[in-house]
Amino acid sequence: MTSQTDRMGKTPSSDQIRRAPKVLLHDHLDGGLRPGTIVELARETGYTQLPEHDADKLGIWFREAADSGSLERYLETFSHTVGVMQTRDALVRVAAECAEDLAADGVVYAEVRYAPEQHLEKGLTLEEVVEAVNEGFREGERRAREDGYRIRVGALLTAMRHAARALEIAELANRYRDLGVVGFDIAGAEAGFPPTRHLDAFEYLKRENNHFTIHAGEAFGLPSIWQALQWCGADRLGHGVRIIDDIEVQGDGSVKLGRLASYVRDKRIPLELCPSSNLQTGAAASYAEHPIGLLRRLHFRATVNTDNRLMSGTSMSREFEHLVGAFGYTLDDMQWFSVNAMKSAFIPFDERLAMINDVIKPGYAELKSEWLFQQTASTSGSVGDEG
Template sequence: MPIDQHGDAILDGLSLRSLPKVSLHDHLDGGVRPATIIELADAIGLDVPESEPDDLADWFAEKSDSGSLVEYLKTFDLTTAVMQTREGLTRVAREFVEDLAADGVIYGEVRWAPEQHLARGLSLDEVVAAVQEGIEEGEDAAERRGNDIRVGQLITAMRHTDRSLEIARLAVEWRNRGAVGFDIAGPEDGFPASNHRAAFDYLASEFFPATVHAGEAAGLESIRSALIDGRALRLGHGVRIAEDLEVVSRAGEEVLVQFGDLARWVRDREIPLELSPSSNLQTGAIERWGTTMEDHPFDLLYQLGFSVTVNVDNRTMSRTSLTRELALLVETFEYGLDDLEAFQLNAAAGAFLPVEEREELIDLIAEGFDA
């Protein structure tokens, strides 16, 4: 199945881009258009490594293919630098939503860390307001083009700083005004969710949902902390839950797998895994299994009944889209439309929405795949 230059492919006569999708793990500062970075940088007198959008896109992709999450995260220094003004934040958020809509996304959750956008004097409340304004402008622009999309904010704290309780309170303050959940992000190894127990205790007392980056740069103990200390309803990446699975035997297509207690808990309680195939390769998250898409434990987790979802993580750094991620999985594991629909239904079921709205989303996905 050929994948075109825009990441699209045709499966059973349908364009993958045209299929309705749910995006749960999508970083705002990881999805800034290269052309926008150049323009915003010029406006504030910031030097950029490349002056042409295509060249800058190549630069991001090259720098992100380091095999290290720490090195991968350094590319965000440039994107966050151009997101320090109200105008910059609003524009980036608006274009982000427009790009999601063009990707076939009908519901998305965009995560970003307000504390990283205060360098030019804006307050935490002001940066959240600026992003919300851009989201709503993007939703309106998409609707004018005939694309219905809804996007909520995942207000994120940085796990290597000490502002998580403050950011958790900010998230709750913006409940019903655009914020749908909370996350912690940044360098995972050495910064477990337990460091932010006060924030997670507060969120639990307010019945405010959290997803936690875990099982990407650190293993099972990080996932355990996300679930116990962070009370995570979803796992950001979570791919290393596969370390708690032991393949006992193989006989043709039959594989006997022994579950550890943690893996069984995650599987049996249908805790969604926010898997990001291309990003997982770039950051070395799956190096235990190999370095190619064929080595990714995505299919093993899917076949064993885990609630797998497909995500981009960072569109700019991975030079990808949700359409392209699905196409890569089809190419690698020979999935059909029923499989792709299952991934979207898993994501819809795990969305931080009221149950009635999740059911509506599920109906829209079913209708779109039956069209």
């Protein structure tokens, strides 16, 4: 077993964390805009409701509003991002910049979700929304290649839990399957809006052999996880952090799993954990107390995600920096999370396997060799100085 000293000795640097090939499964398009882009799009589209018109001040406003503890202020943040995402050009730009930003942060594969029904205020059709976002992702991938980065982005189409368009959005996701859309999701307030309200959508997707994830176990707890899995048949759990409520740590340090937690672990159901976002919503008091530490130790199919990069002031690299600081994670741990996520992606098996074997594992092997070389050089230098 690796000692704590050994683990801390292998802690990656911030630069190595950024360069490490990372996989992102839970990221909201309307939660990751650049503040400067919001300001420019507001001016171009005639959106007049921004609380700040200076990009730096606006970025601070988003983070403070998300951290305020007020649900109303948190939801208001999305009204502003969605408010400037109502034209084709705006959607193309936002999607392209999303792909660029993720690639520059070392993300090699991402599934980014958005709700087409929220972008119809200026006359776009659902199909036009999907085609604009897909065009943006492809443009962002192209720009990333020009900058020396590699990324593939798939879209998840989201239906809002409080609305009644889930089947329509599921059918849309199926029509654009293999054309940039890789799956379906439902999002929004969990309490009062159980996933079972949208069973027709999930039954349709299962008949079509399509993939879907469900936001569950973030705010409402174990019942929402059980419903998402047993009534709806979700392939993954969006967040799922509240599975910790079915895990009991005994006084002697041993762990007892309840039947739902055992089922989730045994079935290798992926958990789309978002540490910074979970802190904002009260799922954990600190990174060191976040359930991901225990879930990693118990070998759940845990993955690391950003949720809303703008509102949380985060990136995949920042998420891993927090976890490295809290748990002493090494490049081996980062690789474990990244492979977990790639195994859980909604693209075909052979394509997932190629990403793991041709991109992720070689990328981490190179970083580990670099780390070993640095350690050897450091040790040699120390001996020489003493001599």
